[in-house]
Amino acid sequence: MKQTLTQSLAWLHTWGGLIVGWLLFVIFLTGSLAVFDQEIDNWMHPELPAHQLTDEQAVERALGYLREYKADAKQWGIGLPNDRSPELRASTGGRRDGLSVTLDPTTGDVLPVRETAGGRFIFLFHFTLHMPRMIGIYLVGALAMGMLAALVSGIVIHKKIFKEFFTFRPAKGQRSWLDAHNASAVLLLPFHLMITYSGLAIFLVIYMPAAMDALFDGDREAFFKAQGATPAALEVKRPENIEPAPLVAIGPLLAKARDVMGPLNAVNISNPGQSNAEIHIRPMTGNQIALIKGGGMRFNGVTGEQLSGPTDMRASVLTHQVISGMHFAQFGGYPMRWVYFICGLISSAMIASGLVLFTVKRRRKYASESRVAQRLYHWVEAINVTVIAGLCVACIGLLWSNRLLPVSMAERADAELNVFFGLWVLSFVHAVLRARMQAWREQLGLAAVMCLSLPLLSLFTVNQPWAVHSNMWLELTSMALGGLLLWSCWKVSQPVVERVPRKKAAVMAEVN
Template sequence: MKEGFRQSMAWLHTWAGLVFGWLLFAIFLTGTLSYFKAEINHWSQPEIPSRALNSAASLDLAQRYLQTHAAGAGSWFIDLPSEREPELSVSWRPAGGGRGDSTQKVLDPATGSELQARDSRGGDFFYRFHFQLQMPHPWGRWLSTFCALMMFVGLITGIITHKKIFKEFFTFRPGKAQRSWLDGHNAIGVLVLPFHLMISYSSLVIFMALVMPASIAVSYNNDTRAFFSDVFGIPQSVKATGKAAEPLPLSTLYAKVQEQVPGARIAWVEVQNPGDENARVRVTRYSGDRIAHLRGGGWLFDGVSGTHLSSDFADTTPMLISGGFYGLHLGEFAGPVLRWLYFFFGLAGTAVIGTGLVMWLGKRQLKHAKSGVQPFELRLVEVLNIASMSGLILAVAGFFWANRLIPAFQEGRADAEINTFFLIWGLSLLHALLRPGRKAWGEQLAVAAVFYLALPLINAWTTGQGLNHSIRVGDWSMAGFDLTALGCGLFLYWAARKMLLPPVVAPKRAPKVAKAAALIESEVK
């Protein structure tokens, strides 16, 4: 640590990366999956049919349902379907009730009849896991935010350490063991750097009020609520008068919104005091309609007269910046192409972390290659590497298998899915402990490959909505999931083959390239 700035930064990069790498890998992988949260949700509840979107009609159907089933409730909530997720869900709670008192039902967006969908956390499980880590509030959020800070530190120290960031900007030399891993690590890190920086800094911004509350405490005399109402404008709730009044159809209010902002997509409608003279309707816009993700934006209507009471889009520069970071992180605005790119960049982030961990170990194992005996700490890192990478990939597949194989209407099945996930993850750790490194990698990757390749088959077999069906009816969320599973399976098969077959000495490549490589090598030294 005494050798100079660059060396000390390399030291920090190495050790911060090792200590937080395993957790960061899990956070990045599950976070990457969350870019397809809606699609995974749809896949994990195949009972909800995918329909043509018609928000106005869905709103009226939901309203009719709620009038019959929840007439006396204090407030109603309607979650509208989107292009990506076909679910129309309604919930209600009694006057003065909290979040825990609410009842939720899933409706068919085209007919308004109640649907019985299997109980599953679906994509929300991975989404929640990636920032709560299945820990009690608020510890998971603290830990994951801290990991994000370490990722940020890793990126900055990585840039400082990387000697030839511009000279080797376009360089990747495969088939050369450690050198190739380093090239790959650097290339994915540098080429996708804007994404990496955005994603790690925005994670800090998202939870800044949780992890850095000192200035709220000082400037607002420890009154966090006052701060949030300053920022988001906490809506005033009105008391019900007790006099019944005929409510306007929600589709009328929807039309009013469309008049103001043509093409605005609506995600969420809340009705306070439904059926009362003092009914209030808050219409919330789909946050993907623009990049910045800001809470509290929406239209407030009188639910009886239809008077437009307020719409609060307070855009100040600092809020636009923080909301912009938030929105960029979530990527809700992304259309199909951009969403896939988000997914790939997420995988790139995961790969940077993974290659870093592999290199840390590989470099140190080389020194013990001759004696064939590994010191304890290297073996520990090896086991953790395997379990945290291939084990997690396997566990994700296990979650999806559980979703299809646990009977659709069994009690407590959502929890059983999550338990399966952690059980398989645990088993992979055990397996990594028992088997030698390369074999453990190969076997876990091979099992994972089988798991992913079989997913479309299991889907077809248990739900009848296999690829032949979903492509025919144009249900691209469902088909996309199956195809992605196939793609992952093929990739894992390739990786497993590489691990299980004896390592081949890289064949001599074209002499010209080899000469150039030697030249480069001499430049490095």
């Protein structure tokens, strides 16, 4: 370690930033894409038609199917379409043993949609890295702690932090990379601190279980029960004898729930056709900053009487849900989503510039070192290319595979993931075999061309590629990102003007 605190933190920021930076770039880039996970999912299901069904109409379509084909099921579920997704789903049973289908909004018949990894893969990859769930969560948590350490150490070592925000010297080699890294870091410093801390807070019970175990003697079920809200106590008699009974009209219940909770997400019916039937109407996540899952309003399925209503949360629970909601960006509609998306891309660029800066600063030094050191830094540069440019190729390749793989292919979702990881592995092999600058240019250029041509791919593989409104915005965004990648490819191809120190320049002038 170094002598002073600043030097020690600089050492920590440099080497700690390299070790965790590769995975942090993956987490930030996929997190940026996951802001629009539902829109990506819609694009990857081009069979979904656009429609303007109300909640009441959507429920009637789904009930018609369930009554005709699943009348004996103990549980009915209806996923309502919303502003982000036109999909109308009907399901029976639980998540593991149940059946779920997508319905045609016009006819109410089953709508055949292709099997795909969808936007959910990107969302899960963001915080599990496609590892076994708990292992991935712990690893991402450790990386988030490393991110906090890098942020704090970066603040300490940059004494002229505000001056550096307004400083950028293009085409200056190492100096330009450092200026870009500093400016992007300072610009979004509040965002970086918020998104990192809130990401840790989401899984605080997993990361710091000691207090919970001490207070509840290791009984986690008791802990979560204590965190639950206190429902409104409504005295409603439950039927003692279970008999066949018709289901109450759900339309008025939807209107009442919408007035109380805002936009609705789903309707669940237990014991349909029986006197003990219950209707559970759930609100849509995202109409407020607190990330509230579950809850909702319950009604008697025969009389329509309200059994329980929205619950009031304890202050500690509400605080945690607000912090979690700040991370998920489910509030504020599309304007807030675009803010998070752009901030996420700038954050990814900040991490990428730091990774490149590590090798740029040491390029001359390791050129004169031992062959082992040269080989080590060659691998570091290859990993940089793979993580930054290769991941871009893999992500756009996932969308291409959705259009090119046969629709009726067995295990189609797994095949899409094979394409994703296969392209990523090939990018590493390419980065190892090719010269450094050639690898950067070729992989960035490939990703740019694939992004720019995505609308053409849809045009030739789907009858109505922009039938759903969100599909159009996704493809336009893909073209914009392709333009940025193409610009990056062009910048990499430009010769670098190395900065010559003044004293050295004076000596050279005297010699000449």
